Amino acid sequence: MQQNDKYIFVTGCAGFIGFHLSMRLLDEGYSILGIDNLNDYYDQTLKYDRLEILKKSKNFIFIKGSIENMELLSSLFKQYEIEKVVHLAAQAGVRYSLENPHAYIQSNLVGFANILECCKEHQIKHLIYASSSSVYGNNKQVPFSVSDRVDQPISLYAATKKANELMAYTYSHLYKLPTTGLRFFTVYGPWGRPDMAYFIFSNAIIKQEPLNLFNYGNMKRDFTYIDDIIESIFRLLEKGLPIDLSPPYKIYNIGNHQPVKLHDFIQVLEDQLGMRANKNFLPIQPGDVQETFADIEDIVKFIDYRPKTNIEDGIRNFVKWFKEYYNLS
Template sequence: MTPGSHTILVTGAAGFIGSAVSARLALLGHRVTGCDNFNGYYDPRLKSSRVEALLAPCDVPCPAVELADAAQVNALFERARPTLVVHLAAQAGVRYSLVNPNAYLQSNIIAFGHILEACRLHRIKHLLYASSSSVYGGNAKVPFSEDDRTDEPVSLYGATKKANELMACSYSHLYRLPATGLRFFTVYGPWGRPDMACFSFTEKLQRGETIPVFAGGRLRRDFTYIDDIVEGVLRLLFKPPPDEVKPPHSVFNIGNNQPVTVIDFIHTLERVLGVTARLDLQPMQPGDVEATHADTAKLQAWVGYKPTTSLASGLTHFRDWYNQWSTIRPA
């Protein structure tokens, strides 16, 4: 599939990854339609700000659509008439799945089923969808390879993402729908989610508040910068699984392949911000895993790409954005 000019639907376009992907696709000359449900998982004003700052200048519409409603999904596809779909809408977060499991069943299972059915009916040429490193569960073998077992998730969030992979694989088998799942590894950077470590730790450090640190800070995470994620998404979008593969479905890790402990992440953030953290050491939380570490050999072999942004560089970019954002953020 040549990059050319395509009509592309991006779900979750007001989200962290979705807004960055949508803007990049539009700047490359594609006709992009977005959608989001603008839910209250975190302050929806951040989503609205992403739309205003990233999507509006590129003429990317982003109407409110509830993907768990089949009628709304069908109407969306009828309006957008996409040839490619990037499905990034989901209920994210491991810990929140302990609090509100129904949100994950609605957004990650029912909504995804509606997306698959719409892709079938509209003969989509390639569905690219978000999975997660959480599918690896408590796997002790690192780095995580796409061939590793993923049948023992330790969180409902991880279970729903594994379910997405199985659902997509079945549609690929039954209807020859080319589909690619992306196992993202701890994405951070400008316009990130405020519940994730990069954003929430920065907020607390700037306010002089204590940072909760689980499992003594020894947990290791493969922090991956947003621009690296976007580059991987775009390369994979225009190179679907070949039609002769049965089924035409594949999954890829997109991670930095350089995990660091959470305590080292905090120390790097301290240096970038020029402040000292006060830590509140807490036990390991339910649903957490000891480590995430992406094996990116498959990604490199298929599209010739490997994320390279260092943690210090990525956090510096985030700091510069945060300092600007904090002066204009909604009160």
Template sequence: MKILVTGAAGFIGFHVCKQLLERGEEVTGIDNMNDYYDVSLKEARLSMLLPYAGFRFVRMDIADRSAMEELFRTGEFEKVVNLAAQAGVRYSLINPHAYIESNIVGFTNILEGCRHNGVKHLVYASSSSVYGANETMPFSVHDNVDHPLSLYAASKKANELMAHTYSHLYNLPTTGLRFFTVYGPWGRPDMALFLFTDAIVNNKPIKVFNFGKHRRDFTFVDDITEGIIRTLDHTAEPNPEWSGLKPDPGTSRAPWRVYNIGNSSPVDLMDYIKAIEDQLGRTAEKEYLPLQPGDVPDTYADVDQLMQDVNYKPETTVQEGIKRFVAWYKEYYKVQL
């Protein structure tokens, strides 16, 4: 099967490409290799994919309309996994234009490419941030998500709406996946696990926001990857029971779906930090700070719909996931503790 994966040198994109290649798919990976974080980490991920006979890499920005049109015209892709995006809630307060260019303009180019070139299924990354300040736990795909707290969250909500339009108008099957705090080996340096580990190793204080009063539904990257590929194999279909009189935000009359992918087991931030300390054999110096603008105190995924439709639920424990990340970190950065 010919599959396009965008954001192929990124954290999740790398893992998805690798698993697809290992099961024998023909994968075209694209990435603009931007410097939002250390490019050498992206290059290292990419170097592990290039030896696969079924892998082709193209350096490309999904916001480049003409390049994307040519890629789709010649690629003959059967399915697409769109993981390219400008990530990060906090950075969206600093550089909002990056989110519009990648997450809105770029996603439009993806949708148009799928529409005009016979793509059978588009799976794309959404985010748990779309739930905003929702205090009803766990977060369900059937909840209303019309009050995002950051431009990043708004851009992901917009992706879900844009995908629905294309599913409705052009019968393009689309599935949006709301990721919950992904972590693991090869992770992004701007994410909590990486930041905490790096600071502790280098005897620097860690910044603990909301004075440590966070609970997060941390999800190991291998579980996210498995969820992506299972949903890619399970093409979205129309829901004949959907009613326009009482529309359900989680499904549609069109071939459109959204799913949560989370561990469904929130962990206190301080327990998460303790698990990192245990693996490193060191105690972190902690700097307690207020809640960050655009952030939310707690996340908790209801994965019932994912279980019902795809028969999948992430299960890797935080202790196991952190252990595997720390082992990777020590090896990659040649750390001796």
């Protein structure tokens, strides 16, 4: 590595989206500085296996550490010439925020404040950060638009993501830091997170265990395939922010714009796995929302890209990886 190489700093690089984005950026010839604390929120083996793939590239540098550690972050920004930041590290999961709220305060609020400070101090060209569709709460107006009021989060996770957007706005306003927040809508695909519904469903079907369907299966989700997410982030990185934004601040929905009923989603999973699910219908859980549906016209117009992976193709790709990774016949 040359001393004057410029890096894209990817936080949460061993996570689901962080891994796929790092792979794409490395394939495109970028140098990546990645950080991840490799916590045990879900199976660490998956994180280490993703990391091993990334480490095969000579243009990838990995730092094991937490974004809550301001001293570490500051030293990285001083040591490496970081041009842009994609901040994906966070304590994920809606339901877990009911059990361990302090993990969300530390990672999602303290950690994000540290990222903002470092980006401000080192005049980063563009900070792209992960928000979430969960900020919409039980919004009754569909599709969800970024112009909708999102002042009633129904989980602490959602509250921290809304707080991130407000914090980013403040830094964009005060310090002209260019920031783009992405409200992700139910991302799925190979190398996904085991705590996500489609992963849990697949395990239950394979093991012929009861498959819990909350709200009696009457949920709708705007499932968005990982490749479509990565293509969108890549184009945003290449293009930057729309010109003449004052402050230089933007939020986008990043979804598929095609909500799928949970019943239909499970049907596709069953077809691809070649097995029937043992369904167990239960009431809705605290923190869950009944439907997510992204209005994506703003981002489609700006980056000239519309997600194109249908649920059948996406689940087929996931199941293929799932069987290979876990050595399932």
